[in-house]
Amino acid sequence: MxxxxxxxxxxxxxxxxxxxxxxxxxxxxxxxxxxxxxxxxxxxxxxxxxxxxxxxxxxxxxxxxxxxxxxxxxxxxxxxxxxxxxxxxxxxxxxxxxxxxxxxxxxxxxxxxxxxxxxxxxxxxxxxxxxxxxxxxxxEWFGPYRSTYQRKALQLVERLSQALSEPGTAEESACEGLAERLLAMDPTVEAAHRALMQIHALRGHENAALRQFEACRALLRKHLQAEPEAETSSLAASLQSRQGSEHRRTTPGPDPVPQPQAISAPAKHHDRPSVAVLPFQNLSGDAEQEYFADGIVEDITIALAQFRHLYVIARNSSFTYKGQAVDIKQVGRELDVRYVVEGSVRRTGDRLRIAGQLIDTSTGTHLWADRFDGTLANVFDLQDQVASSIVGAITPKVEEAEIERAKRKPTESLDAYDYYLRGLAAFDRTVTNRSVIDEALRLFREAIERDPEFAVAHARAARCYATRKSNGWMLNPADETAEATRLARRAVELGWDDAVALTYGGYVIGYVGGDLDDSAACIDRAVSLNPNLAAALGVSSWVKVCLGEPDKAIEHATLAMRLSPLDPRLFAWQFNIGLAHFCAGHYDDAAVWAGKSLRHQLNYPSAMRVMAASQAMAGRLAQARETIARLCLMDPALRLSNLADVLPPFRRPDDRNRYIEALRMAGLPE
Missing domain, CATH: 1.10.10.10 (Winged helix-like DNA-binding domain superfamily/Winged helix DNA-binding domain)
Incomplete structure (x- = not known):
């Protein structure tokens, strides 16, 4: 080497x-x-x-x-x-x-x-x-390689620690060295803590293993304000149980010896949808593909766990079903989950096909299914692509199913989460119907009233005010702007580790509050916390346009659409691409994307403004004036003099000035 x-x-x-x-x-x-x-x-x-x-x-x-x-x-x-x-x-x-x-x-x-x-x-x-x-x-060039090999190292320390069968081997020493190096780089890596716990236990040092667990718990609390994963707590509980039974066998006399209190896995939160990713079937007849199939499951499980509104069952629990023919409804009862992800891997020559499906365990209904093809030469790239695509497809489907579940509940049994889901269903129907947005705001406020620390409900309520601003519906702009900003900043404060709260709270801080730097910081953190969250990437595309980075904006919106091609917010991401093309001077492309947005959300004023401005700058003044006429029918009060009330907070003066001038050319009244 x-x-x-x-x-x-x-x-x-x-x-x-x-x-x-x-x-x-x-x-x-x-x-x-x-x-x-x-x-x-x-x-x-x-x-x-x-x-x-x-x-x-x-x-x-x-x-x-x-x-x-x-x-x-x-x-x-x-x-x-x-x-x-x-x-x-x-x-x-x-x-x-x-x-x-x-x-x-x-x-x-x-x-x-x-x-x-x-x-x-x-x-x-x-x-x-x-x-x-x-x-x-x-x-940005080296970041993905660092992430890929760091992920492989985490998988490696987990696999190697589980493969150890006796103490004193070279394999044990290699595993211990890797775990210690990983913790030196990041003291909160639970896979490394678990590996050291297992090594201590293999050596017969249960006390040292439990001390490792306590160190892990303390570090997580210090650095992340979090508790250990269920998998880590379960391992500690089994070690305590083993230690207790050994003590009972070797201690004479009838007096019971006090045992350490068991460390239980975190209680399940049944107000959140719960998901288990079952082991993928290896249909290849090639044992070497078993690791690849397991790696996909690991990636999907980790990626789903980044969505704080999901309760995701740890890999060790779901892998108890490996190699078994399972009854989905029984799995749902045994793991206490609403949804299960199943899949398979098949190899033919140098080709790989991965299939996945999402199933409702209460009914056995298939909510989503898809397949992915690739080659062995790009096996790890394919693994990442499959994981992100499955996660991007699953989360909207789970959200849809949860909304339908909430709609079926009688109103007297609704809790904060159900009000939130009903508000979400209303908001996602349209952004051009004022009464619907008002109803969504009422439902989000009901959720906040029942749970004052519900970060995402604060963010979504703030988002309703942003829609009122964009459509020119604010009756008292000063008061509504102040309330929107208060809700958004409270959402960010409560949900600093919640990518959804940061996404929508950050957007409102920028669009309604006018603080573009804070907005970008929140949205960048959301993308960092959950790179698979299409909504975060979609809103990131908007903030990138405002910051004068149209190429990056188009990249992020395109990735959002790939992750969630049937998302109800697709029209907003298409609008962002149109706005980015306008700022880049690509006026024909801007008009095309604004048109796509309007086909998904008829009479969407933001897209109509980009359409009119792009048509004017492209020299199609007759079409631009027709678009402005439609816009003025929807918003008769809109003028060049009050246009600033609805415009994005452009960082580059030229973007703002060209936009205003283009709408003047299109015929927007003074």
Whole structure:
């Protein structure tokens, strides 16, 4: 192995001398090429990403110089195991299978034998490029690789700790070392705490295992204000039970010995929908695909757990059904869950097909089903894609089912969550019917009255005021703006770790309250907490437009639509793309996307304003005037003089000025 990326960048030449590149950018470019593998990258992408702000010619020249520097240490020709390959358009770093730690790590992980897992554990010395000074512009490039290998390390420490059968082995030592390194990087990693608990127990040191649990609990409370996961608490409870039974067997005399109080798993919250992801069936006839199937389940379970309105059963509980033919209704009763995710993995040659479905355990009804195809060459990318797609599809379906469940309940038995769901059903029907939005606001306030610390209800109530502002419905703008901002900031305060509360609270803080910086901070945190939350990405696209980042806005809205293609808020994300294209000067594209939004939400004033402005800037003044005529029928009081009351808080003055001027050209009255 010549190239190490896990735990920092270390490169050795063929003569086993340490390689030091001329510049830091060259070192990072080399690391990027290693991670990119044989598929490589387009030269244009590399030059623009690594040397932003320069002219195209200057950036391409910097790339060429960096590649010359790399070739100096790794010349091509003969039997060179590491060399640069490419043409005028693309460039790649070709490496042998044993030349980089990440390739060996992935191979050992896929092999899956205990000795291979131990070998992989020893290779993981830390995060990808740990300790390297990475410029801000390259954070987004390396961030996904860091996340991917960190996730693999967490899966690895879990698998290896469960595979240990006796103390004193090299595998035990490797597992312990990996767990300790993971905790040094992040002391709240519960998988590492559980691994150390299991190792202590394997050695017969139950007291040390329970001390590890107490340390875990203290660290979670200190850093996250959270309690251990059910899986961690369950392991501690079983260790206490074992310790207690051992004590009873060895203690003479009739006097009962006080036992430690059992540590129970967190109580289930039946006001929240509950989900279990069952083990996926391996239909391949290939035992090596078993790990891949289990990895998908692990990813889906972790991703679903990021949705705070869901109660997600821990993997260890759902995996008790592995290899069994199950009755879904029985599973629902035994795990006490409303919904179950099932799936399968089938391999044919180098092709993989993954199928998933969501089932209501009370009725056996299939609420959603889909399948995903890919190749073994991109097995981990496919795993991530499947997990995010399934999660993105499941959460709206669960929400729909919960809304229908709330509608069937008699009004005298409604609690805060049911009022919230009914408010959500009303709000998602339309944003152009004032009485419906008023009813949604009333229902959200009912939820808050029954639970004053219900963060998302505060955020959704605030969101109703934002809709009133956008439609020009505010009767007392000063009072309603103050109330909307109060609700939004209270939502953020109560739900700082709740991605949904941050999403809608952050939006209102920006649009109604006018504080774009706080708005962006809340929404960025929402995306960070739950990258699979389509609503967070959709609202992020809006704030990116306001900040003057139209390309990023389009990217986030597009991802939101991919995650939740049938979402009731689809029209808002399409509007955001239209607004982003307008700000970027792509007026025909802006009109197309505004039109898509209006097809999903007829008479949506925000989309109509973008449509009219885009048509005017594209020179289609007759169409623009027709659109303005329709808009004025809906909102007769709208004028250029009060347009500021409904406009987004654009950071770039040119975006705002062009928008206003375009609507003037379209015929909006003074």
């Amino acid at each position: 010549r190239i190490r990326l896990l735990g920092g960048l270390e490169v050795m030449s063929r003569e086993h001398r340490q390689v030091r590149f001329t510049t830091r950018k060259t070192s990072l470019l080399f690391a990027a090429l290693v991670l990119g593998g044989r598929r490589g990258y387009r030269r244009e992408l590399l030059s623009e990403t690594f040397w932003p702000g320069r002219s195209n010619e200057q950036a391409r020249n910097s790339l060429r110089q960096a590649l010359v520097d790399i070739r100096r240490s790794f010349p091509a020709g003969g039997d060179a195991p590491v060399y640069i390959d490419g043409d005028q358009e693309t460039v790649a770093l070709i490496t042998g299978p044993d030349e980089t730690d990440i390739s060996i790590f992935d191979r050992k992980l896929e092999a899956g034998r205990t000795a291979d897992l131990a070998f992989a554990a020893d290779l993981y010395r830390g995060e990808v490029l740990a300790g390297e000074a990475i410029p801000d512009e390259l954070d």
